[in-house]
Amino acid sequence: MDRKLKVTYTVAECNEFHHMGEYHDGIKTVKEAVDLYNSIPPERMNAIPSIGIALIDANTGQDFAQFDLVTRNGIDMDMLNYYPYVEKNTAAQYGIAEILYRFKELEVLGNVPKDIRDKVKIVENREQGAERLKDITDKLEQGVKDVFESDNYKEFLKTMAKFPRYSVNNSILIMMQKPEASLCQSFTGWKQMGRYVKKGEKGIKILAPAPYKVTRLMDKLDDKGKPVVDKDGEHVKEEVEMQVTAFKVVNTFDLSQTDGKELPSLGVNELEGNVDRYPVFIEALKQVCPVPITFEDIKGEAKGYYHTEEKRIAIQKGMSELQTIKTAIHEMAHQMLHSEKDAVKDKTRNSKEVEAESVAYTVCQHYGIDTSDYSFSYVAGWSSGKETTELRASLDVIRKAANDMITKIDEKEQELIAQKDAVSKEEKNDALVNDLDQFAKDLDPYDYQDNTEGNPEYNTAAMKAQLYKNDGLDIKKGIEEALENGDIPDDLVDTAKSLVGRLDEFCKEKSVEETKDEVAPDSKEQDKSKKESVRDKLAKEKNKAKKKSTPKQSKKKDEVTI
Template sequence: MKKFNKKSDEQKKQELEELAKRFEEGIKAYIHSDRFKELLTNLSKFHTYSIRNSFLIAFQNPKATYVTTYPKWKSLNRQVKKGEKGIQIFVPIKRTVEMETEENVLDADGQIVCDAEGNPLKRKEVKNYIKYKIGYVYDISQTSQIEGKEEKELEPCKELTGSIKNFDEFMGNIAKISPVPVSFEDIQSGAKGYYSDMEKKIVIQSGMSDTQTIKTSIHELAHSLLHEGKTGTELSRSTKELQAESVAFIVCQHYGIDTSDYTFGYVGSWMEDEEQILQNLEIIKMCSSNIIDKLDTLMA
C-alpha cells in the first residue's frame, strides 16, 4: 500500500473521476480481448448439470467450481492428479426399443394385413427411454497443468497475491466503518467472502493473501452499504456484483492496491452489457467516496 497522504475534497473528486474512467476502459478492453474470448470458448466445454447431479457434486465436494470428465480435462491440457477420487454423478443413457401395439396393420384399402398363418399383424412403434449409470467427473482442483502443453484460460479472475504494509490496521479500519460485524471463516462453498443481509454480517474466507483479503472485504462492505434490505427484484444479481466489485477496485486503487487481474475478469463475467457500467457509475463513485472518506479519517 502506498504512503497515506490526506487529499482535499477537490483532489478526491478528481481522483474518483480518473479511477472510474480507468475502470470503465479496463473492463471494456477486457471483454473485447482475446483472453476473454478464449475463456468463453473453454468454459463452453463444461456441462450444465441437472439439479440432482449439482446436489451430488456439492455433497461430495462443496468447494467444486469447474467440473468435467477425465477426457475433457485432457482436451484442456490438464491431467487428473494421481490418487484423486472421482465425483460420482448420474449419466443418462438413451435407449430405443421397438414395441408392438394393439393396433392392426392396414393396407391401402383399409383392410387388415395378416401374416402367413392368418394372424393379424400389429403395428409397431419405436419408443425412447432413458436409463442411468454412474459416471465420474473431477473438479479443477483435482487436476494440474500438463507440462509443455499450452495453458488454457479457465478462470475469469486471477487470485490476488502480495502482502500489504499495516494490513492489520487497514483491516481493522474496514471493520470499524462496516455497518455489520466482519469475521473470518473457512467458507465451505468456496466463496472468498459474502454479506448476509438476513444475518447482518460479513464473512471473509480465512487464509487468503493480504491483497485478496482487503479487496474482498471492501467488496462485501460495498454490498452491505448498497444492498441492505434489497433482497427482492430491485436490482439484478449482476448489477449488485458489478457495483460491489467496482467500488472495491476504486477504493483499492486509491490506496495503491491494484486489483485489475481479479476485478476485470470478475465484472466481465457478470456484465449483461457495456451500458451497465455507465448506468451505475454515479452510485459506484458515491459509495467509493463514502468508504474512502471514512477510511482516510481513521488513517489520518
C-alpha cells in the first residue's frame, strides 16, 4: 500500500462543510498547506479552518482517503484510529510529523505513534539545519584560519611549492589513471625532495609542454606594423624564427608510489577512535549512497577515492571507525557534488577537495563525531591562501549538501534501527517459546513425550502459535496457578517465576495489530494447540494411566500434566 498511494494535503476555511468558503486540495507539501492555512483572513474565522491529509491512488488518481487533521482546536491524532493504513504510510508519517513540528502551539488530541514521533525529530533537524550547519561551518572556517597561523604552516608551504600545478586536462588524466592520487611529482622532482619512486611502479601519463622553433619566410614589417615594400612595390621578405606550441607525453608519480623522507603535514595523518552505533551508521551510509561502497587494500597513502568512470567508492580497509566514517562521507560528497562533468568543469581540484572535506566535517560534527584534527588541516592544505577563497565560495553548496546527506542518513538509520529492533524482538520471543517448551519437558518428560507424539518440533510450533494469537496471558495465568497450588517442583520454581515475568512483558508489548501480521501455523497445528493449551497442561490433574507410568516421581510432580 505504501508504494501505491500518493500523499497530498487540503486546506478548508470551514472544516465541517468544505464547500462553504475557501477550499484548496491537491497541495503537494505541508509548507504550502500551512501558508494557505495562515493566509485565511481572521475575520472569516467564524468557521473553523482546517488542514487535511489525503491519500490518492497513484495508479488511478482516485481518492483513497481524506480527513481533516488540524483545526483551531488542535491536531486530531485520534483520526488515525479510523485510517490505520495512513499511519503505516511512510510519506504520510513524514507529513504528519511536519505538521506536528509546525504547529507546536496546538494541543495534540490522542496519542502520537512512535514512528511519527521519531520522524518529528528528523523534520526538526531538517528545518533547523540551516542555522545549525552555519554554526558548524563557521567553526570550520575559524579552525582553518588557526591552521594558517600555526608554526609548521610555513614549512608546509615550502614543500607544497615544489609540487607542480597541473592543468584541468592533466588533472583529469591523473584521476582517470589513478583516482586515489593525492600529490604527484616527476621522477626527478621526487628525488630532489629526498624521496624515490619504488621499483616496479608505473608512471601516470600526462601531457607536458614541448615547444619547438621553426624558421619561416614572412613579410617584413615596419615600426607601425605595416609590410615593407621595395621599389617595385613588392613585399620585402625576411626569415623569422617562430616558436610552435606542442606537447609530449611524460610520466608523473603519486606520493603513494614513492618512499623516503617524510613530508611535513599540518595535522594528524589518520583519525583514531570508535564511533557510537558504528555498524548501523556505516550501513546507513552504504544504503543512502547511490553508488557502491567497498573496502579495499588501497596501495599508498590514499584513504579512499571515488572512481568517476566506474561509478564506485573505495575505502581503505583496516582504518579506525572514526577515519572510515569520515572518509566514506568525504567520498560520498565527491560523488554528490563532482560526478557531473558539466557542473564542475570550472572547479579546480582545490575547490573540490575543500568542498568534500567540509561536507564530511559538517556531517560528522552534526552526529557528534569530531574530525577537526584532520579536517582543519586538510581544508587548509587544499586552500589557495589564508583568505580561504575556496571555502567561502562554496559555503552554500557545502551546507546544502550536508543537510541533504544528514536527512537521508537520519531516515535510513531510523529504518535500520526499526528493522534491528524487530529482529531482536523476534529472537527474544523465540527464546521465550523455547524456554517454555523446555520448562514443560522438565516438568514432566513422560507426559511431554506423549503430548508431542514423538515430535518435539510440533510442541514448540504450537506454543509459538498460541503466543502470537495473544494467548500469552493464558499461559502466564496457568503457570501462576500452578505456582500458587504448589504444583511446581522446588528445582523449577525459579524458572517458572522467570517465565511469568517474561510472559508479562510479552503481553504488554504485544498489540492486536502486531498479532494480525504474524504468520499463523498450519491448520493441523491450530487444531492441536486448541485441544492442548499450556494452561490446560499445567492445570489438569494427571490421569491414572500416567501415574502408573511414573511411579518414582514425587506427589507434586505426579499432579501436574505437561
